[in-house]
Amino acid sequence: MNDISRTAESEESGRRLAPGLFHLHLRGAILALRASFEQEQALRRPFLWLTVAAGAGVALYFAAEREPPLALCLGALGVAALLAVLTRGHARAQALFLALAFIAAGFASGAWRAARVAAPIVPRVGIGELTGFVEEVDLRRAGARFILRVASAEGLPGDVTPARVRLTTRSDPYFQAGDFIALKARLMPPARAALPGGYDFARDAFFARIGAVGNALGRIQTMAPPEPASPSLRFFAAVDRIRNALALRVYRIIDGDAGAIAAAMVTGKRDLLSEDAKNLIRRAGIFHIITISGVQMTLVAGIFFVGFRRLLAMSQTLALNYPIKKWAAGLAILGAILYDIGTGSRVGTERALAMTLIMLAAVLFDRPSLSMRNLALAALFVIAFEPEALLGASFQLSFAAVAALIAVYEWRSDQLARQRVEETAPRGRFAALRENIAERLLHGPGAAIFATLCATSATASFMANDFHELSPYVLIGNPLTLAIIEFFAVPCALIGAALYPFGLDGFVWRYLKMGIDLVTYLAGLIASAPGASLPVKAFAPWAIVFLALAVLSLVLWRTWAFRATAIPLALIGLMGAMGGASFDLAVPATGEAAALRQPSGELALMGQRPGAFAAEQWLRADADARAAGDAKSGVSCDDLGCVGRAFDGRLVALVSARGAFLEDCARASVIVTPLYAPDGCAAAIVIDRRKLAETGAVTLRFKDGGAEWTTARGIDEDRPWSPAPRLRRAPPKDVSEQERAAEDARLMEPLQ
Incomplete structure (x- = not known):
């Protein structure tokens, strides 16, 4: 009995101690987190999250469904900033209001930028007479694409005079940047997103002040301008002429796709490259080789810095007496x-x-040059002056990669400092193993591979979200790209550009060709390997937010206690990435084409001439690696439209001519048309011109006889690049057949 009593007493005592132990562990965890936060504060890491707050403000601005008044945005910023100043004596309150101030600053930056660049946009397709200065010319193998700063416009719909237009000509241009030209052009508004959540060219065009895109018709006449061009236009036009001349020089000496790649690497002009070559280097994971990226900028600045310093050091007087x-x-x-x-x-x-400028300025002021703080300041600069860049793949990929590389650099610094401290301390077996692994990651080839792996991991979620594909062999392609850039592209660009005016640059470009031939050969091997490009389905809209926060937590925090927050964030983001909403029918804002999921589970393209870009967006978002030309089977088309059977058996009709409405409205479950559907159409779902004006691009997921809709436009959305629709009435029923045909032809123009 005594044993039983003692056992019962010990169990009761254990139950009383359990809550105490839990609270003790909880208190210990809180104290550990507090110590970690104090360490983060000592390293001034919370400041970096203010840049994230400013970026969040920009994201909130673009998520708004109506354009906010600029005065209201500036007022909110002023109030938040004032509260942050007034609460300086209360750390937590000040941190809260400071974060709100940066969020308001990002929001106000978007509104201010939109107000600054606002310019007229043509409301619909039309043909007009234009005059203006050519700002930029991008030469192609046949023809060219150019930006025209419009001086006058006649005959455009709504008597609109856009600030800039982007035009294409199929003939070789007999003009260049800086010329004043007159031409007739067929213009249309910049294209909207072909898929909800997809790339929105109309938004980018608005911030570039491009109010129309189209084709030049007939002869382009060069003439004397009515007034001289502005000094800035003359300067940048001269720069563009030099770039084009140098690009043509490189392209003609090297020739072919190798010459086009060389021209892109040297001048940034990429339009000479063929689609096959673009697909090759994209599949190899080295598409950034044809862009002027941060690697080139860093190398150029480094060459100038080291070169000038050594040149100045040749003078003993300068070296000993001046801060060279x-x-x-x-x-x-x-x-x-x-x-x-x-x-x-x-x-x-x-x-x-x-x-680069921040790093070099740090040298001028005797401050550390390479730090995450400098990257945060660079991000703030871009957010302040080009907030729309935050939504672009270039900003996301470049900043994520550089942040990861700086985080690796900081980790290496910590490891080296720890090694110096532990040199005299006794080491166990585990410590020796850890030191051996760290040594391999700090020096030699392992360091480059480790840095590449970290940068690739940081950009993977953005690559998958923006381009719907991943390149598993990027660990091979990236070191290859860096080697070509370091030993061929940057030195040749600097030396060749210096020798070009003297006509002595030919041998430089032939040397560059050796490196490009090597990289294209190896890129072909990589691209032909199994699984070189893995298609990825579209993410849920919120997934990229959590994945981005996970990356930021890993690279911005320095203590592992706070870096561990990346784990739940990444898990939530991955759930959204794997559970992204699929679609069974996709329709662009024009209504001229569609993508329908068939009983086989694959998408089939509907329409006489489905846009190549829209078709690519639909297939990529569905993780379908087929080309657009291979995705047209399974539907039947004629001059009146197309008909296809969905996976659940319902009939979907794409109506291109009014004569097909009578039959298709009676038998089809879903009607898609760029026209106004008749009021008596019996189809269960009608997606016509009137509906698309409200929704923009739309996707449908069929279920239980109905459908779940996802639209590109928000409810009552009214933004400068996506204004509220101004619906026009359908033609009266009593008009003649000739008038109705003319109206149908006009309505077949791209929907705005």
Whole structure:
């Protein structure tokens, strides 16, 4: 009995101690987190999250369904900033209001940018007479694409005069940047997203002040301008002429796709490259070889800095009496700015330029040059002046990759410091193993592979979300790309550009051809390997938010206690990535084509001429690697439209001519048309011109005889690049057949 009593007492005592032990462990965890946060504060890491807050403000601005008043945005920013100042004595309150101030600053930056660039947009397709200055010309193998700053416009719908238009000509251009030309052109509004959540060219065109796109018709006449061009236009036009001349020089010497790749690497002009070559290097995971990226900018700045410093060090007087390191940094800043201007100043190079200038400025002021803080300042610069870049793949990929590389650099610094401290301390077997692994990751080939792996992992979620594909062999392609850039592209670009005016640059481009031939040969091997490109289905809209936060947690925090927050964030993001909403019918904003899921489970394209870009978007979002031309079987089409059977058996009709409505409305369950459907159409679901004006591009998921809709436009959306629709009435029933046919032809123009 005594044993039984003692056992009962011990169990009761254990039950009383259990809550105490739990609270003790909880308190210990809280104290550990507090210590970790104090360490993060000592390293000034919370500041980095203010940049994230500003980016969140930009994202909220673009998520709004109506354009917010600029005065209201600035007022919210002022209030939040004032509260942050007034709460300086209360750390938690100040942190909250400071975060709100940066969110408001990002939101206001978007509104301010939209107000600054606002320009007229043509409301629908039309043909007009244009005059204006040519700002930029991108040469192609046949014809060219160019940007025209419009001086006058006649005959366009609504008497609109857009600020800029982007035009294509199939003939070789007899004009160049800076010329004043007159031409007739067929113009249309910039295309909207072909898929909800997909790439929206109309938004990017708005921020580039491009109010129309189209084709030049007939002869393009060069004439004397009514007034001189502005100094900035003359300067950048001169830069574009030099870039085109150099690109043609490189392309003609090397020839073929190798010449086009060389021209893109040297000047940033990519339109000479064929689609086959683009697909090859994309499948090999080295598409960034034809872009002027941060790697080139860093190498150019480094060459200028080291070169000028060593040149100045040749003078003993200068080396001993003057701060030649700072002089070299100042000259490298000038060289980096000129390189950015000379290569077109894209978002990726602007980010790299901002980062490079901050690093070189740190040298001028005797501050650490390579740090995450500098990257945060570069991101703030882009957010402040080009907030729309935040939604682009270039910004996301470049910043994620550089942040991962800096995080690796910081980890290496921590490991080296720890090794110095532990050199005299006794080491166990585990410590020796850890030191051996760290040594292999800190030095030699393992360091480059480890850094590439980290940068690739940081960009993988953005690659999958933006392009719906992953390249497993990127660990092979990226070191190959870096080697070509370091030993061929950047040195040849600098030396060749310097020798070009003297006509002595030919041998430089032939040397560059050797490197490009090597990289294209190896890219062919990589692209032909099994699984070189893995298609990825479209994510749920919220998935990329959590995946981005996971990446940010890993690279911005320095303590493992806070880095561990990346695990739940990544898990939530991966659930959204794997459970993204699929679709059974996709219709673009024009209504001229569609993608229908068949009983086989694959998508089939409907329409006489489905747009290549829209078709690619639909197939990629469905993780379908087929080309658009291989996805047209399973539907029957004629001059009146197309008919196909969905996976659940319901009939879907795409009506292209009014004469097909009588039959298709009676037998089809779903009607898709770019026209106004008749009021008496008996189909259960009608997606016509009137409906698409409200929804934009739309996807449907069929279920239980009905459908779940996802639209590109929000409810009552009214933004500068996506204005609220102005619906026009359908033609009266008593008009003649000739008038009705004319109205149908007009309605077949792209929907706006």
